[in-house]
Amino acid sequence: xxxxxxxxxxxxxxxxxxxxxxxxxxxxSPEFIAQFSAAVDKAARDSSVRGIIVTSxxxxxxxxxxxxxxxxxxxxxLTERDAYVFSQTAQRMHRQLETxxxxxxxxxxxxxxxxxxxxxxxxxxxxxxxxxxxxxxxPEVTVGLLPGSGGTQRMPRLIxxxxxxxxxxxxxxxxPAEALRLGxxxxxxxxxxxxxxxxxxxxGSPDAVRPWDRKGxxxxxxxxxxxxxxxxxxxxxxxxxxxxHNDPAPITILSAVFEGSVLPxxxxxxxxxxxxxxxxxxxxxxxxIRTSFVHxxxxxxxxxxxxxxxxxxxxxxxxxxxxxxxxxxACVAAQAxxxxxxLDSSIDLARNGKAYSAKVxxxxxxxxxxxxxxxxxxxxxxxxxxxxALLQDxxxxxxxxxxxxxxxxxxxxxxxxxxxxxxxxxxxxSTLPISRLAQASVRPDRFxxxxxxxxxxxxxxxxxxxxxxxxDRTLAEAMDFVAxxxxxxxxxxxxxxxxxxxxxxxxxxxxxxxxxxxxxxxxVENAAxxxxxxxxxxxxxxxxxxxxxxxxxxxxxxxxxxxxxxxCSYEVMRRMIEEFERPGxxxxxxxxxxxxxxxxxxxxxxxxxxxxxxxxxxxxxxxxRLLYIQALETARCxxxxxxxxxxxxxxxxxxxxxxxxxxxxxxxxIETIGLSRFVDECEAMAxxxxxxxxxxxxxxxxxxxxRHFYA
Ligand code: NAI
Numbered sequence: 001x002x003x004x005x006x007x008x009x010x011x012x013x014x015x016x017x018x019x020x021x022x023x024x025x026x027x028x029s030p031e032f033i034a035q036f037s038a039a040v041d042k043a044a045r046d047s048s049v050r051g052i053i054v055t056s057x058x059x060x061x062x063x064x065x066x067x068x069x070x071x072x073x074x075x076x077x078l079t080e081r082d083a084y085v086f087s088q089t090a091q092r093m094h095r096q097l098e099t100x101x102x103x104x105x106x107x108x109x110x111x112x113x114x115x116x117x118x119x120x121x122x123x124x125x126x127x128x129x130x131x132x133x134x135x136x137x138x139p140e141v142t143v144g145l146l147p148g149s150g151g152t153q154r155m156p157r158l159i160x161x162x163x164x165x166x167x168x169x170x171x172x173x174x175x176p177a178e179a180l181r182l183g184x185x186x187x188x189x190x191x192x193x194x195x196x197x198x199x200x201x202x203x204g205s206p207d208a209v210r211p212w213d214r215k216g217x218x219x220x221x222x223x224x225x226x227x228x229x230x231x232x233x234x235x236x237x238x239x240x241x242x243x244x245h246n247d248p249a250p251i252t253i254l255s256a257v258f259e260g261s262v263l264p265x266x267x268x269x270x271x272x273x274x275x276x277x278x279x280x281x282x283x284x285x286x287x288x289i290r291t292s293f294v295h296x297x298x299x300x301x302x303x304x305x306x307x308x309x310x311x312x313x314x315x316x317x318x319x320x321x322x323x324x325x326x327x328x329x330a331c332v333a334a335q336a337x338x339x340x341x342x343l344d345s346s347i348d349l350a351r352n353g354k355a356y357s358a359k360v361x362x363x364x365x366x367x368x369x370x371x372x373x374x375x376x377x378x379x380x381x382x383x384x385x386x387x388x389a390l391l392q393d394x395x396x397x398x399x400x401x402x403x404x405x406x407x408x409x410x411x412x413x414x415x416x417x418x419x420x421x422x423x424x425x426x427x428x429x430s431t432l433p434i435s436r437l438a439q440a441s442v443r444p445d446r447f448x449x450x451x452x453x454x455x456x457x458x459x460x461x462x463x464x465x466x467x468x469x470x471x472d473r474t475l476a477e478a479m480d481f482v483a484x485x486x487x488x489x490x491x492x493x494x495x496x497x498x499x500x501x502x503x504x505x506x507x508x509x510x511x512x513x514x515x516x517x518x519x520x521x522x523x524v525e526n527a528a529x530x531x532x533x534x535x536x537x538x539x540x541x542x543x544x545x546x547x548x549x550x551x552x553x554x555x556x557x558x559x560x561x562x563x564x565x566x567x568c569s570y571e572v573m574r575r576m577i578e579e580f581e582r583p584g585x586x587x588x589x590x591x592x593x594x595x596x597x598x599x600x601x602x603x604x605x606x607x608x609x610x611x612x613x614x615x616x617x618x619x620x621x622x623x624x625r626l627l628y629i630q631a632l633e634t635a636r637c638x639x640x641x642x643x644x645x646x647x648x649x650x651x652x653x654x655x656x657x658x659x660x661x662x663x664x665x666x667x668x669x670i671e672t673i674g675l676s677r678f679v680d681e682c683e684a685m686a687x688x689x690x691x692x693x694x695x696x697x698x699x700x701x702x703x704x705x706x707r708h709f710y711a
Contacts (some may be wrong), residue, residue, distance in 0.1 A: 003032040003133065005057070006039045012050040013202055014043040015195075019057035027148070027330035028061040028090060029069070029116035033695035037093050039156045044100040051202030052100075053195065054123060055107040060303025061134075067293050074286040075710060081515035083277035087148040090115065091269050094122035094150050105198040109183065112136045113173060118149040120185075121158070121235045124208055126189040127670055128176050134534065136184055137173035138563020142281060143293060144249045144285030144662070146274030152256040153268045157212055159183040161220065162231045167255050169235070186688070220261035233257055239510075244530045246662045262660040283672040290710070291654055295647040300488050302479050304645055309476035314338055314484050318394040318419075320411045322353020325428055327400050328456025331357040335457075336485045340385050341390045347475045357382055360457055372512070392418045396481055398450055400428040409440035416442055424474055424481070424593040425448040430501060431552055434467035435495045448478045451498060453656060461655035464489045465498050488649035488655065493641055497557060499649070500656035502642070503633045503666065504693075505549060505567065507657075510629045511537025512569035518613025519622060521591065521602050527622035532660030537626065538591040539599065545584030546573055568692055572610070580609060627669060628682060630659065632695060634666035639698040646709040675703035 003026070005017040016039045018026040026032070043049045056062060073082070081273035097104055097119075106120035108111070108128040117136050120126050128134055138147040138155065142367070146152055147168065156164035159182055166172070167182065176188040189197050211217055227328065232254070239250045241246045256275045260268035279285050291468040315338065319330045322344040330342045334357060335468070349559050363376035368379075383390065391397060399416050412425060425447050427437050438444040449465025464484045466475055473493060482489035492499045514524045515538070525536025550573050556564050567573075576582050582589040582603065593600040636697075637643045643652075650665025663669040670678045679695045696704075702708070 001031050003029070003035050004039060004109045006042065006470065008043075008046065009050055011199070011203070012048050013053060013199055014039075014046070014049045014051070015055065016040075017044075017055055018062055023033070024058070025060055025067045026058055026116070027069075028058055028062070028119075029507045030089075033089055033093050037096060040093075040097050040100055040562075041206050043641055044102060049102060050104070050205075051103040051208075053105050053107050053198045053319040054119065055195065055198070058110070060110035060116075061106070061112040062116025062119060062622060064116055067289050070280075071286065071289050071294050074280070077090065080277045081280040081710070083280035086201050086506065087273035087276045087647050088270075090118075090149040090382035091273060094119065095169055095266075095269070097122045098210050099126065099213060100672050101208055103121065103206045103362050103650060105201055107194050107198040108134060108136070109191070109194055110134050111173075112421045114138060114140055114147065114151075115149050115182075118147055118151045121154040122150060124206065124210065125187075125198075125201050126185040127189060127194060127201070128179065128185045129191045129194050130176055130188045131191070132175045135175050135482075136179045137171070139173055141169060141253060142288070143213035144173040144187075144282075144288040144499050145249060145279050146249060146253045146256055146272070148272060148274050150272065152258050152268055152272050154630060155184070156257050156261060157265075157617050161257060162367055165231070165235060165254065165257055168257070168532070169239070171172055171252050180400055180520065188646040209370050214270070219263060221256070222262040226262075228258070231353070232708065243662075244413060246532045246660060247288075248282065249279055249285070250336040252279055283664075284662050287668045287672060288661060290651045291647070291664040291668060292661055296488060296651055299490060299647065300483065300652055302483055302489070302670075304491055305479045306472040306650070311422070311471050312477040312480045314394075314395045314481055316341070316394050317481075318343065318391040318395060318397035318415065318424065320415060321355075322350045323400065324454060325452060325456060326398075326400035326565050327353035327356035327398060329428070329452055330354070330382055331360050331484050332457055332487070334378050336608060337381075337482070339383075342383060342393060343385050343388070343391070345386065346387050347384065350386060353571065354379075361398040374598070388414050388418050389507070392420070396424040396425055396426060396478075398426045398428055398452075400659045401431060402432060402453075405432060408437055412437070412440040412447075413442075414707070422446075426478060426481075430451055431497065431555070434465045435469070438467045438469055445471040446474050448474050448514050449492075449494070449498070449499070450478060450482070452494075459655070460487045460499075461652065462487050462489050463492045463498050463500055463652065463656070466494050466495055467494050488651065491586050491644045492648070492652075495640065496553070497638050499634075499642055500652050501552075502632050503653070504639065504657040505552070507626060507632045508537050508541050508549060509567040509569040510625055511541070512572040514608045514622060514625060515591075515606075517570050518611060520612045521606055521610075522617055523616060523619060523622055524626075527619050529625050530619060531627055532662055533626075534658050535637045539604075542592055546577055546590075547583050549573065550577055550583075568690065575609065576669055580605065624681070625685070627663075628678070629692065631666045631669050631678070632682060632693065632699075635670065635699045638667070670699070671708055671710070675699070675706070675708070679703040 002021045020026045043052050047361055104123040105125045108122040111134055112120050132648035138151045140147045156420050179185045180188050235254055250668045252275050256272050260271050317333050317338050318341040319326045320343050322342050330340045333340045342353050363574045364370040365372055365375050425451050434449040438447040441447040448470050451463035453459035464478050479489045529535040585589040585594055590595045593603050634649045646667045649667045653665040679700055682693050682695045
């Protein structure tokens, strides 16, 4: 495959134009490296060439590595040695470029990220177009990697150690003006001036030797330099508190920059390759790339939409119930360009729901993200009403009224009476089985669950819940709707709590059970935070109150009778609600004390209510209980067919309830630990903690046969 064009003009300026055949974007690939090296070699040997311009024929200069290709290598069992060779190959090309003896300019006609910006860094001069989309940077940290093609060495040598760390550790991708200020590029010009500027620079006969290749270049002094010593100390502490040592990428970037700064360039680059290889061959980068990028993108593009169903477009939707969820759903739908009928039982309630969108849009205007006219247009799409007749030409309706079967049945009947035959009726219920709600519908094949998360305009996930009678066509078209909202659907089969709530419940129950087992509450909370969960389970329960999990349990007991296995924290919940009357923050009383709505410390009576044991477990034991219980429940969901694909389980965990990204999700966590080891550990835990830790049969089979969740 051709990846570039090469030409030399009458003035002896060679131009290498990156142009990957048949691809929308130039990426670093083995073909590219071979062809680029050959082009540089040709220019170097050609005595008529006085300098080289590297530019691109695509709208972007070059994105980094192809993440999907990288994931393929990782899943095929890439070793640290392979990863080192992979990094060194690109580094050799860059080194060849900067030492070719002729001046080289990167003429950046568009964005240059990751490997693309590293190529620009290997040029002697960087000129970029004045276009806000032409961002530059080394965002590898966001996928658990470090820039492994010289970025950690050239950028600090060019712009300074602290500045380079700030850019790399935050994965910053500044637009041209900021990039110029930071020294990441040397000139910003209009598109028409890009190539003339590059040419003029070469014709000025600049020095084609990098500062670090000049005789007498002095490397940094490392810790002997007090400014560097203090930067290192501050950054190390900040990274430890941010990552809790779960994601090795930031601290490895710091090592690469710091240790490399005292070395001659070739040794520094070899060090970078070594550290890069460690990350690339490790599990965290694979987890981040797989779930947070590759699988998330595939889900957003509806990779698991039922096949053979023509795509459906949407123009107008109805939202029943203008409360917290309904008003959020109306807002995202209007922002996606849909007309919205927002209905509630009184006009004031409906208008109140619309006012939520007005507030969101005002904020966007305030931040300069929208003009006033645009905001007015969006708001104008929402009609607040009590009149069902307005639903008559809606393509889909989402019901978000009170969580009550009879009320939901009533609004279903009233809406279906006026909706077109082909409209979809979706319920946003969080706990009621879809198949049961569908009993109120005259066309249950068009009835589905669309479980949005709160706040809707900030949570991109939607669980699409398939009831017993929901058709594949309805599932496919409901996914089209979610994609139209620019949100991410995961397909889930009907089950108590569906997928996300079901697994998430195990986390909060385990948190409370730990308390009952005599574990210090601070240890429970810290273990969760150290795992990378945003808050501890006890604080979280206080936020959402115990009422909801308690109600879910009571309903399950009513529905399933003796067949229902009460959650392990049943007694803690019962006592907190009935005995101590401390259901959560909303009431100013929970596991914590609250003053004026602010969390203070733990409730003073907590240790009398749940006395701490003499012997406390290690933080690792607590952490395992909190994480493993969720992974086990996800494995059960997969086995029972609640989940249709492992990727949906992992995406749902990250986006649905904030399971730590470094794990790649609940199933990827099992793979990270190792299937056999995970099963063994769970069996040992089950022996002391109870049957909830018994691994399901399918997981044991997988472990025995080494069958991973992802091929
Ligand atoms: P909410 O209480 O804020 O809003 C419910 C709205 O429905 C109210 O405005 C109410 O006036 C209206 N309503 C009630 N009966 C009605 C009727 N017969 N006709 C028209 N409107 C009626 O409740 P929220 O939190 O928005 O929840 C709505 C649904 O979404 C529930 O099924 C809930 O389980 C579900 N859900 C809630 C989430 C949350 O975080 N709050 C998350 C996901 C789903």
